[in-house]
Amino acid sequence: MAAFGTISVSSCSKDNESQPAQREQAQAQDAKAEEAYPGQSGQTTVGSWGGEAITYQEINGDKVYEGDILLTPGQAATAAGQGQQRPSSAGRTSGRWPSAIVYYTIDSNLPSQNRVTDAIxxxxxxxxxxxxxxTTQSNYVTFRVGSGxxxxxxxxxGRQYINLASGCSTGNTIHEIGHALGLFHEQTRNDRDTYVNILTQNIQSGYEHNFTKYGAQGISGTDYGALDFGSIMMYGSFSFSSNGQPTITKKDGSTFNIQRTGLSAGDKSGIDAMY
Structure with a gap:
């Protein structure tokens, strides 16, 4: 539920004046928010996973979850109730890398490879x-060109991918590596309602499931510490806005910026607990 404050006599005119600025802020932040296929939408599919509903979009043959997470065929089969149960997770995570070692390659066609090396x-x-x-390891990540x-x-x-379009920055790459390590989006924490309001009326149609708590999607995990507004895995207040108005606010109704510079203190302590 949205938080409401007091209304002054001049509030209507101020709100009207602020809307263009809010839209500009929303557009600037949306440019930084990660999407597998920016500007594209697909068929919304609801399946059963771990006894709970999970929603994803079918876009260009990929099963896209929370905007930038790609479900594997095996996971998608599980979502449809046809496969094995999803592995348990720890600290907002799933599928940790043994011995905390990630093997990787960089596709030779990927431009600006310093984005990858700097993020690593x-x-x-x-x-x-x-x-x-x-070298010969069977489980590894390949960084390659993507649509988003x-x-x-x-x-x-086996082989898995981190896909990077030309507009994906070093910060976006750090974020995507976070997913590959097992991190979900910060705003999908099970305890998030203690810290934020989700304004569903302002979310772009078809993207509402990007804001669903992971526990409601049948995913197990543990939330370490308090929700981290500065996390590199956190959406900004205007991410995926349909109308220039906030999609997420703090409990007092205030907004906050998206952060794609580097790992926050909370990110560091969470990854330490995981690995």
Missing amino acids: AHWQANSPVRFVQR CSSNIGMVG
């Missing part, structure tokens, strides 16, 4: 996770 260096400087160039910014969630087995 940032993770190594701020977490116990190590990244090692793949996207990743699988956790280690899924």
